[in-house]
Amino acid sequence: MQLNYGNQDFIMHSSGSLYWPSRNILFVADVHFGKVDHFRKNGSALPSRVGLENFRKLNLVLDEFQPEEVIFLGDLFHSTQNKDWDRFVAWVKLRKEKLVLIIGNHDIIPQYHFEDLGIKVLPHLVDETLFLSHHPEEKNGLFNICGHLHPGYRLRGEGRQQLKLSCFYKKKQQLILPAFGAFTGHFLIEPQDDEDVFVVSDDLVISIR
Incomplete structure (x- = not known):
């Protein structure tokens, strides 16, 4: 699904990522690496393979778009270092893209650990007419691309059927990305009349309008 802001076009992908073709940049929000292992360590009966899904999914998107740069819009990791950190270190060493992390509220791993891997770490970023952040923020004259909320939308059928799906949530000067990570x-x-929601399902992104 294509999205236009000003003279810029973006592609909303069914993975929950956002691609900026003219700059060859991929935006990804709320991966929450390590969340499954965090819950397993605290007694939750979750299969370890669920945590590997984030790496598989990310590799598929990168292979599809082949971006020069990936900007993670916060909450790259869920908590402290665990087995997923070792997997992440190995993954970074295999990638050629420039990696940037905009700090989120869950990113409590010391910044220098990311910088030692060659990842640039920032509190936020202004790029042309975009304001990139983790938390939704309004900035005059700038279009905010962010994450944090893990937006979802409830679809209702004519009967009592209901289906909850992840979504892109677009306001006049803001686009909130769905959480990329599994188990989030x-x-x-509940969008206002002047807002739009693009639900994500399998390999489709669909406007509810």
């Missing part, structure tokens, strides 16, 4: 949950939204 949803914050269900």
